[in-house]
Amino acid sequence: MSQRATQKPDHELHYECVSFYNHEAELLDTKELEQWLELMTEDIRYDMPLRVTRDRGSDRSEFSDEGFNYREDWSTLDARIERFQSEFAWSEDPPTRTRHFVTNVRVKDVDGDELSVKNNLLLFLAQGEEADGTTISAERHDVLRRVDGELKLAERDIRLDHTVLPMKNISVFF
């Protein structure tokens, strides 16, 4: 945060990030996945590492550097979205109802056109007549990049608060 730490918070930048996330969440929750993909830079890195319970004294991160639930680029995200359009994509039939709650948005660093932003995600999912739904909690470590004046997502590291996933499959984006 170097210099900026001594300055007043940059309300405008913060507001711009929050607006980006609100818009992104809306696209995800309304299943406008092709528009969602347009929010990504072409070199997007979209990862969800496994989280592993380690010894308390361990110097290894709980977030695996080898094991992932998602390790995507633009093309693999595009292929996943294309599959969801098929009438044979059973994991999304009926479609999962999702609600992305994005909070605690923190602009951690500004480097040229790029912002490092941490935020919290609470994702509610329910499908069919499932009464209680599933709640997934995570922190997202993002890099937002300004391209032609607009913010785009260039990197996302989804850091789950779960080790064993409480869901039968991952058929949504975080």
Place this chain on the structure above:
Amino acid sequence: MSLDDGDQTHGTPCERACERVPTLEHEMTPRAERIVDGVGESLEEGVLPAKVFNDEEIFEAELRRIFGQCWVFIGHESEVSEPGDYARRYIGKDPFIFVRDEDGEIRVLFDSCTHHGAKVCKAEQGNTSHFRCPYHGWTFKNTGDLAGIPLRDQAFQGLDTDEWGLHEASRVENYKGLVFASIADEGPSLEEYLGDFKWYLDVHLDIAEGGLEVIGEPHRWRADSDWKSGADNFSADSYHTGFAHRSVIEVGFAANEISGTPGQETQRHVTHADSGSTSLRLLEPEDEVFFGYPEEYVTDENLSDEQYDLAAACGAATGTIFPNLSFIHLAATNDPDKELDGFFSLRKWQPVAPGEMEFWSWVLVPAEASEEYKQRAYDVAVGTFSPSGNFEQDDLAVWDGIAEAAGSVYAEKNGVGYNYQMGMPGMSKASIDEDWHGPGTAWDDNLEEGTCRTFHGNWYKAMTDQEIGMSYPEDHI
């Protein structure tokens, strides 16, 4: 000791303090007994009673008769490559520590302090010389030996520490890197248990130069499906690929030739190969498919010509080793614009409750492949067979309802049974391939369900206290 000798049975069963407490037999309730008998009868007709997929008393009996008896997969030796490496694992619902001890021996220790029973291993995996119980501080070496007792001189002067080390699985064996354990004192050796299926397992484990190694930690996730739904599907159900996974083939995550397409003369199902059965999606050996591996990573050194030719022709294979270990060896891609590449995945269907399981999945790659290839193969696995896998998402989705219906009163009152008759006389064109060079019974078409009947036949055998690894029922042929 050497890990390569494939035989590391050690310790007399329960040599520690367990003989002070009487043991219980694997009793089964009369209700469970009736359901099991029903399976024995109806399976001969190719019908499987629904109740097996969700019944409290069946589940309790399975934990004892199957998971208390059979060889159960624990992990791959590459997960614990250094002394002190450990991972927490389960046999049925029972907690164990899979550990390489300070002498290099792989052990499967019961994760319960011998003092008052608390859990001594808190992490999913790590490296340690000792496990210390948080309750009163007893400390065990990674060999299981009791090494420290707080206030011992005042509190436990007369205790023989040799008698109070951690309990361990009665028998532990390593087959080509795959570590299995059995909590039964007696029974067939692992190799006897695997039986004829070894021939097929060897194709997968020996095709890569230098063998296979695990990348990363296993994926773990929960589903409202019975553990047998996974085992049944991989055992193998070739019929579902073209329908359940149609979107995946359409988008181009895998080749149409491996989708189990009917009428493709080279496909084979192998049933009744003792502990297992398998679906082999084959082209011709000249096609040099090798599950999608580049040729420089494969070797014919440890395989017969027939086994090597099988690998050369094979684009995809699934199989199940009774009870709950399955595998897939697959040429696929996570990106339709990229070429198909191979990976191997081991999967374990861990029983959690009737109609509920925890899914464990490991990704393996040729140990001597380039780092770039290993990472690419891992990405392909994530994109196809993982919680987010484009294939696997749909498997878990289509199994919905099986356990719910199985738990219904309706199924009970009406004797609902599911149809597993494909391949039986008058059903499909599948017939036995008399020229097949491998063990078991090979079928010249994937449109048959003897694979699934092999799994459920083994289930019937185990539940009636018979040794698995046979042909049951034989009549269906």
